[in-house]
Structure formats: C-alpha cells, structure tokens
Amino acid sequence: MSFKTTKEIIEDGDIVVLYLNPSNMHSLEVKEKIFNKKGELIDNMFHTTYGALRVVSLIGQKYGSKVKLSRGWAYVLQPTPELWTLTLPHRTQIIYSPDISLIIHLMELRPGSTVIETGTGSGSLSHSLIRAIRPSGHLYTFDFHEQRVSIASTEFKNHGLSDFVTLKERDVCLEGFGDELRDRIDAVFLDLPHPWLAIEHAIVALKQTGGKLCFFSPCIEQVQRTCAQLICKGFIELLTYECLQREMNVQYKSLPVLDLECLKYKQANEDIVQKDEKGKQEEKLLTVTHAHSLPGHTGFITIAVLPPSYARK
Numbered sequence: 001m002s003f004k005t006t007k008e009i010i011e012d013g014d015i016v017v018l019y020l021n022p023s024n025m026h027s028l029e030v031k032e033k034i035f036n037k038k039g040e041l042i043d044n045m046f047h048t049t050y051g052a053l054r055v056v057s058l059i060g061q062k063y064g065s066k067v068k069l070s071r072g073w074a075y076v077l078q079p080t081p082e083l084w085t086l087t088l089p090h091r092t093q094i095i096y097s098p099d100i101s102l103i104i105h106l107m108e109l110r111p112g113s114t115v116i117e118t119g120t121g122s123g124s125l126s127h128s129l130i131r132a133i134r135p136s137g138h139l140y141t142f143d144f145h146e147q148r149v150s151i152a153s154t155e156f157k158n159h160g161l162s163d164f165v166t167l168k169e170r171d172v173c174l175e176g177f178g179d180e181l182r183d184r185i186d187a188v189f190l191d192l193p194h195p196w197l198a199i200e201h202a203i204v205a206l207k208q209t210g211g212k213l214c215f216f217s218p219c220i221e222q223v224q225r226t227c228a229q230l231i232c233k234g235f236i237e238l239l240t241y242e243c244l245q246r247e248m249n250v251q252y253k254s255l256p257v258l259d260l261e262c263l264k265y266k267q268a269n270e271d272i273v274q275k276d277e278k279g280k281q282e283e284k285l286l287t288v289t290h291a292h293s294l295p296g297h298t299g300f301i302t303i304a305v306l307p308p309s310y311a312r313k
Contacts, residue, residue, distance in 0.1 A: 002081055003127070004160030010058045010076065017083045018067075021024060021074040022047060027087040028166065029158065032056040055268060079159075081127040088107050093120035095191070095216060098243050099298055101127045106241075106303040107187040107212050109133055115182055116205060117141040118172050118198060119191035123152045126165065134164045135161075141180060144171040176201035182206050190215035195222065195224040196229040203233060208309040218299045227302065235304040242300055254282045 003015065004153065008081040010016060010030060011255070026046070032055075034044045041238045044055040045150060050072030063078040077083065082097050103125070109115060119141035120126060129139050143149050149169040156165050168178075177185075188202040188211070195215040202213050213235065217223050228237055 003084075003145045005158060005308055007078060008062055010027070010061050010063060010227065012056075012059055013158070015079050015175050016058060017077040017079050017087055017280045018046065018048070018053065019077050020050060024049070024082065025087050027084065027177055028055055030055055030058050033103050048072075048074065049136075077209070081124075081131055084127050086189065088122055088124060090122055091151065094122050094124035096124070096298065097128075098245055099216070099301060100125055100190065102243050102301055103214055103215075104128060104132050106239075106301065109137075109187065109213050112136040113186045114183050115139050115193075116188045116202070118178060118189065119143060120148065120152050120167060121150075121191070123155055125189070125191070126152070126156075127161070128158075129178070130161050130164045137164070139165045141165060141179070141187075142170050142172050142177070143167075144169065172201060173197035181205045185211060187212045187214065189213075193222075196226045199229050201228070203306065206306050207295075210308045211306050214301065214303045214305060216299045220300060223300045223302055227304075230304045232308060235306055237305040237306075238302065240300050240302040245295045249291055251287060251289075252284050253287045254284050255287075257283045 012030060015032045016028050016030055018028055020026075021191070028046055028047070033041050036042050046053045046055055048069060051070030053067065053069050061067065061076065063074055064077065066073055066218055067076050074213055079087075081100075085094065085097055085100070088094070102279070107115070109129065110135060113133040114137060115129055115133060117126060117129060117139060120141045126139065126141055133139065141152075143152070146169055151169060153167050154160050158169065159309055170178075173192065174293075180277075182204055184207065185202075185205040186207065187232065188198075188205060190213070192198060192215070199213070205246075208211070213230070215226060217226065224241055227240070230238060
C-alpha cells in the first residue's frame, strides 16, 4: 500500500524500489514467499549484479535505507509514479515522465477532477493521473485487452489505489464510455491508434460546462486527421506539442585566452615571429555543452477545449 500515502517504515505487502544506480532500479513486492516458474512456493530472493537480497528482510526498515546485498549495497526507496514508470513490467509501449508531466499540465488536472483515460496499457500514465486528482477525484480507465485489464486491476489493488480508479475492459471506439459517465467528466485522454473514432463518445462524457480532450499520437498524420474531426465537432483552441529533452553538461574546461595587446602588436608588425604554441595562455572556465546523444521523438501531444454547451451552437 506504499503508493497511497507517504510512509516511513516498510511493511509486509509494500511495493518498494531497489535502487542500485540511476540506470539499474527494480520494483519489488515485500513478501516472504513467491511462486517460481514451475508453480512452486519458494523463498523470495531477489538477485542483482551486486548479489542477492532476501526481500522479507526489508520489513521494519526505513524507506531510504542502505541495505546490504551478498556482494554489495543498494538503497530501498518508496515508489512514486516516476519511479514506477522506470521499473514497471512493460505490457505495451508506455508514456514516460516528460510527456506525462506535459499532459497533466495541459489538461489542468487538480484534486477533485474526474478523468477518463483510454488505453490503460502498463499503467504508467494511470499512476500519475491518480496522484494529480486524489483524494477527491476519480480516474476511469479503459482497455480492450482482457489480460492487460486483469493485471492492471491487480496492480491498482496492491498499490492501494483502488478507491481512486475504475478500470473496465471495453473497446471505447465502438462502445463509448457508458451512460453512467454522461456529462460527468472534466477531461478525456486518448492513447489510441484511431483517436478520431472516440471523439463523439468524449463529447457525450464531458460536462455541459465544457472540458478538455488530450490525445497522444506518434504520427503527424494521426494528429491531422483527429484535429480535423475535432474542429468539425466544435472543439476550439487546438494546440499540438512535441516534448524533446535536451540534457546539458556543466563542467570546467581549459580554454586559450586571447591576448589583445599581443594581437594589436602583431597587426602593426606583420613580420613579427609568432609565439610558440607552448607560450599560449590558458584559463579554466565553467562551460555548458549539450550531451552527445539526446532522446528523440516519442509522440505528439494535442490538447483541445470543448466549450460550454450553450456556446457550441
């Protein structure tokens, strides 16, 4: 239940993040026994590059503690939506934290918001949406894949989030979101191959006072077709974003310093013998450069506003 509230002590059944280094983290469920691939109940031992950890030994320790492995050390952290995104088991392609933060900002989510998400997938975005709208808001999330729905439902329950989310197996493009959500929703998020097919259903679900529709698409052709449909249905203020990261390296470098007096003298006496390279002055300066490799395109994020019902006519 460690996603629900901030805790100090690790308890039986908690989900924890075992941190080895920034590129090596693992999410673990703290329990004494687990089933192996043969269906046999065995001791819960987790193996890493720095040795093994007896997971049940974490019970009673503080979050943030340094824990001993058989050949090294690791830190045990309380999970957050950002850490869960980095460590969750992938069942589909997921949306990562830079795009998630922009999506939540564009939909203007806050505690008390009622939101629809289509394409639950691996639950990466779902956890961040729930954190943004709880304790008084609610997330309705849909996926057409039976197995993904079953696994995600178990994860929400194990993470202590069941009170804030309703998960349903449904093809929303064909069936919509259900009459029970008519005129109840503040914002709709679509992560679908054909988001334009769900626009009519989103209009039915959004409140009469208006609301926001956001969708994520990897291809610009999907964006163009969906935006054309949104405009036809009365949506306004359409904006499309591409969130690209630029990592900056800040470090000291030794750089040559230009001697202006010497340069002025050389220009006046062109036949002067130039200084030896070893005689050049250098100074250590703080510099900023871009990383050699940068994350590339993930997808286009489009936000649109459905005005109040009286202004749609």
